[in-house]
Amino acid sequence: MAGNLLFPIKIICCLGISWAVYRFFYSIDPNAGLIGLVITLFLWGQLFAKDVLNFFLRVKHQAEYDALACWNGRYYEFDGHHVRFYFHDEQIWIPIADLKPLLKPQAGERELRLLGSEYLILPESRVWAVSESGLDVLLKNRTAHRRADYQMIRFKRWLMQQALPNVRRLPHSSVTGRE
Structure with missing residues (x-):
């Protein structure tokens, strides 16, 4: 006063x-x-x-x-790139726009269409996203051979060991977290 x-x-x-x-x-x-x-x-x-x-x-x-404010506690970061996670139908979805700078080589439209129902537009946010199992297929294609990019191996390890378990454990840390 x-x-x-x-x-x-x-x-x-x-x-x-x-x-x-x-x-x-x-x-x-x-x-x-x-x-x-x-x-x-x-x-x-x-x-x-x-x-x-x-x-x-x-x-x-x-x-x-x-x-x-809209990002506060609602995104994860890998090597300076924001990665958002969405919950839709009790499944974790990751926007393809967040994955494109991290995937080496980048995912082509044909490869994404082959994912079928694992690649769709999320209704509440209107972004193209890949499900957790679709992301697993994309990462397997990029890390299965001997000449896999080290950054891709690190990214897959980060996703599987840190980010995805944390989103499952704390769903409110996703963009559309369940309360």
């Missing part, structure tokens, strides 16, 4: 001092009145620097919150 009362008092004091200094310099020379205002800028800076910084920090914090 004291902080809220202090701000208007600081403004009134600064305005009073600025007006007095302006009038003093104006009485010496009518063209020198503005010099008095420039001199009082130091006082304004000393009294309001913290308030101005706090204002910009609040604006920055609010902008970050607005930009990331």
Whole structure:
């Protein structure tokens, strides 16, 4: 409460001092009145620097919150790429847009169509997604041979050992988590 009362008092004091200094310099020379205002800028800076910084920090914090609130606790990350998980018909689904930058080589349309019912548009979010079993097929095609990409092996290990068990254990961590 004291902080809220202090701000208007600081403004009134600064305005009073600025007006007095302006009038003093104006009485010496009518063209020198503005010099008095420039001199009082130091006082304004000393009294309001913290308030101005706090204002910009609040604006920055609010902008970050607005930009990331919908993602907060609702995505996972692998090598700097966001990976979302959805629950639909008691099954985990992963958007293909989140998988494309991670799959090496990228999944082609023909390969995705061959997944059949394991690749569809999720009704509540309208994104193309692959089911957990469809993802297993995609990863098996990319990691079964001896020349498998190391990043693909790491990605498969991360999915199977960390991400998917965690989503099953904490369904509210998915985008459409069950409550």
